[in-house]
Amino acid sequence: MVREVRITKTEPLRIDESDIDPKYGDIAICQCGLSDDRPFCDGSHKRTDDEMEGVIYRYTETDRKVVESLTLTEEEI
Ligand code: FES
Numbered sequence: 001m002v003r004e005v006r007i008t009k010t011e012p013l014r015i016d017e018s019d020i021d022p023k024y025g026d027i028a029i030c031q032c033g034l035s036d037d038r039p040f041c042d043g044s045h046k047r048t049d050d051e052m053e054g055v056i057y058r059y060t061e062t063d064r065k066v067v068e069s070l071t072l073t074e075e076e077i
Helices: 044-048
Strands: 002-004 056-059 064-067
Touching: none
Parallel strands: 002 056
Antiparallel strands: 056 064
């Protein structure tokens, strides 16, 4: 599967001890791209549980669509 994710950040975020989750004692970094608290995981990856191999997904805040291919419009370039 492929997932389209739009990220507008242009610089790194330094992580330190204050970022450790007191409940779990660790720092979970989002790798799915859907977290509203990036770079940290907020559990949004659960939306990807039923993604299928070979399918391209485009996510919005409330929805998910299957798309044929990933292409950029003039405004997005
Ligand atoms: S890995 Fe992205 S929200 Fe958890």
